[in-house]
Amino acid sequence: MPARQLRLTQIAAAVLFIYFATGAAHAEAEAPQAPAKQQAKPAEAAPMQKVEIKGAAASYDPRRDDTASKTVVTSEEIQKYGDTSVNDVLKRVPGITVSGAAGRSGGEIRMRGLGNGYTQILINGERAPAGFAIDSLSPDVIERIEVLRAASAEFSTQSIAGTINIVLKKALKAAQREVKFSEAKGSKFSSPAVSLQMSDKLGSTSYSLGANAWRYMYNRVTPSFDTGTDAAGIPNLDRAATLHDQGRADGMNLSPRINWTLGNGDTLTSQTFVNLNQFVSNSHGRTTTMLGKGPDYDRIDSTFSSHNGFGRTDLNWVHKLEEGAKLDLKAAVSDNRNTADSLQFGGNNGLPATLVRTVVSSSSEQGFSTQGKYSRPLTLVAAPADGKGEAPTEHALAMGWDAGITQRDDTRSQREATLPGGLPPDNSDEGFSAKVARLALFGQDEWNLTPQWSLYTGVRWEGLDTRSDGNNFDAVQQRSSVFSPLMQTLFKFPNKKDQLRVALTRTYKAPSTSSLIPRKFTSTNNSPTEPDRRGNPHLKPELALGLDASFEHYWGEGGLLSASASMRRIDNYTHQGLLYEDQRWVSTSINDGRAETRGIELEAKFPVRALIEHAPALDVRASVSRNWSRVESVPGPDNRLDQQTPLSATLGVDYKSPNGMLSTGSSFSFRNGGLARLSGTQGGYTSVRRDLDVYALWKIDTQNNLRVAVSNLLGQDYVTESLYSDASGTQNRLTVASGETQLRVTLEKRF
Known part of the structure; x- marks a missing residue:
């Protein structure tokens, strides 16, 4: 009861924060009447500029005007809360959820409640390499985020749930220089960051440079609990463990871009993106057994470090042809390198360590890709001179290719010391290489x-x-191909406010390279809830037929009401199977029949002034998504696909003062969890997640801004549970990731 009262108090505080901020700003804007009259001429100039900008922006709305449905998250919305991770931006977008605990890295981005490869994440229209962490991408280098709920032929159709395309910043026409300094603080972490944005135009050449660096330091304790029963339901296992983990992560993004406008109207663009990360940590795990057999090691002390570097360079040439036709060619090279090493000590009952294990691993991935697209408008029926008769029929035709080749090399060396009372050393040297060639037309x-x-x-x-x-498995080759016909249609009703969309798609999910390689990754304390992992070279792509429909109603000045429904039927469904081999539990991916998923989504956004004429400049946005799914090979109930998020919702309010000097707002996001059955013997549980964020932006003058944001005001813990049950009994593991509130202060300066 006290925890609930505390959360309600925090919600009320956030609402009052916005209320008093809007009221104070409104009063401040209305009070100085006399000075406003004395400066009548300057006051008249500003509104004219606002009208011109507004008209230009309103001339094209991709969500409203494009036949292929697309929602765009603008740069202003991305920067609003001063986030340093793109995951924190996406959790506020309607229909998108991010798994995991608030404030922790590694969360999975999901559309329609599905992740794990069902949601396609692109950077500038191309898939990121394996091992690249999307949440390490800084929002400061992003120009916009495109959300495509139905597949289009131009992008890969590996998008059963949908596509999120992250477009990096491009060169601007006007000169701009901006630097930001920020500091985030929570009870168990701190995170300073700095970013720089520069752009200018020199004749026919324009350039931009985005750079940012950040550090994240943490010190936290994560408890977990193991329980079990025998076949008669009598408890036979009760263990409690704590993991004390402290570490530091450093990262940097660099994104230079140069545009050349050639004499014949062609454009040539070079864009490079570099991402560097390093991470070090020390962890100490302790387990206390109250009932039943203890783990192999009740004391595990570990150190871990990793370095990751990713670089990509694109060269894009756009050539204009006659009759509005255009040829768009792109070539890209990329390089991704990872190294990691760990040292682990394990012991029991306070005695000296009986396990000393070192692991050194490295991977490298080089890629080359090329894309081409020919597009042209086509009018089949000429418009009559008198303006009467049949209207012209307009087509926008496009065709092209997308090809690439990737070479990946991995090595892993494990050494264990020979110790009294310990198991025989398990030493190994593993290496493998993989080559992936792809072609799309x-x-x-x-x-x-x-x-x-x-x-x-x-x-x-x-x-x-x-x-x-590799040196410990036979050579593997797998070929697969998918043909995807796609259709989307848009009908606008005569009242120019209502429109209906329908889409039919065929999409797929290809197995990742790592899931095809029959390498085994061993766990220290092997159990049904902590198994070894191994790839499966016989996996097939999952194939899906999809149907989407939506109704949109536009009203007032920027108001929108939308209702949509979707359905996917998936064949060759893939899930993690659990095997018992050579006295060890092993998890591996398997194809297992058919799955179905359905969902509905409601969305509304509008300015309050559309309802109340003299209301403050408040903008309201809200959404609710409900998802259902069923896996035929898994007995119900709760046989959801990929532990699908069944229910999610967002609610946000934004305010801007009349003089534009103050902007403030709040956002609440909700994600339901619950029990999900993964197979006949396995299950998983996730708790509800509630995030409440507030922000305020003060424009001190034309060159300086101060942004203050508070994230995860509710500080809610995140609970997950792994479940195993068979004829011999049950075994469950529950883990609690503590939640904490984050305060971030950002100073923005233009020069």
């Missing part, structure tokens, strides 16, 4: 049948060839 047509009705049709063929070999 596509064609699409956006057809305006009438001024109210448009139709998008597309086809895409994608082929993958994966080859791998």
Whole structure:
């Protein structure tokens, strides 16, 4: 009861914060009447500029105007809360959830409640390499985020749940220089950061440079509990463990871009993105057994360090042809390198260590890709001179290719010391290489049948060839291809406020390279809830047929009401199977029949002034998503696909003072959890997650801003549980990740 009262108090405090901020700003704007009259001429100039900007922005709305549905998160929305991780930005987007505990890295981005490869994440239209952490991407280098709920032929159709395309910043027409300093603080961590943005134009050449660096230091304790029963339901296991973990992560992003406008109107663009990360940690695990057998090691002390570097360079040439046609060519090279080493000591009952294990691993991945697209508008029926008769039929045709090759090399060396009372050393030297070649061909047509009705049709063929070999497994080769016909249509009702969308898609999910390699990764304390892991070279792609429909109502000045429904039928469904081999539990991916998922989503956003004429400048946004799924091979109830998030919701309010000097707002996001059955013997549980964030931005003058944001005001813990049950009994592991509130202060300066 006290915890609930505390959360209600924090919610009330956030609401009062916005209320008093809006009231104070409103009063401040209305009080100085006389000075405003004395400066009548300057006051008249500013509104004219606002009207011009507003008109330009309102001329095109991709969500409202594009036949292929697309929602765009603008740079202003991305920067609003001063986030340093793109995951924190995405958790506020309707229909998107981020798994894991608030404030911790490694959360999985999900659309329609699905992650694990069902949601496709792109950077500038291309998939990020294996091992690249999306949450290490700073929002300061992002220009916009595109959310595509239905597949289009131009992008890969590995998007059963949808696609999130992160577009990095481009060169601007006007000169701009901005630096930001920020400091975030919580009860168990601190995180300073600095970023720099520069852009300018010199004749026919423009450039931009984005750079940011950050550090994250933490010191936390994570408890876990193991319980079990025998076949008769009598308790036979009760263990409690604590993991004391402290560490530091450092990261840097660099994104230079240069645009050249050639004499014939062509453009040539070079864009580079560099991401560097390093991480060090020390952890101390202790386990106390109250009932039953203890773990192999009740004391585990570990040190871990890793270094990651990723670089990518694109060269893009756009050539204009006659009759509005255009040729868009792109080539890219990338390099990703990872190294990691760990030292682990394990012991029992306070005695000297009986396990000393060192592991050194490294991986490198080099890639080359090329993309090309030819597009042109086409009018089949000429417009009559008298303006009467049949309206012209307009087409936007495009066709192209997307090809690439990636070479990956991995090594892992493990050494264990020979110690009294210990097990025989398990020493190994593993190495493997994998080559992935892909080719995609596509064609699409956006057809305006009438001024109210448009139709998008597309086809895409994608082929993958994966080859791998290693020193401890036989060579593996797998080829797969998917042909995807796609259709989307948009009908705008005559009242110009209502519109209906329908989409039919065929999408797929290809196995990751690592899931195809039959390497085994061993766990220290092996159990059904902490098994070894191994790849499966016989995995097939999951294939999905999809249907989407939505109704949108636009009203007032920026108001939107939307209702949508979706369905996916998935064949060759993949999930983690659990085997018992050579006295050890092993988890591996397997194809297992069919799964279905369905969902509905409601969204609303509007300015309060659309309802109340003299209300403060408040903008309200809200959304609710409900998802259902069923896996045929898993007995119910709760046989949800990929531990799908069944219910999520967002609610936000933003305010801007009349003079534009103060902006403030709050956002609440909700994500339901619950029990999910993964197989006949395995299950998982996740707790509800509630995030409440507030922010305020003060424009001190034309060159200086102060931004203050408080994230995770509720400080809610995040609970997960792994469940195992068979004829011999049950075994469960519950883990509690503590939640904490974060305060971030950011100073922004233009020069």
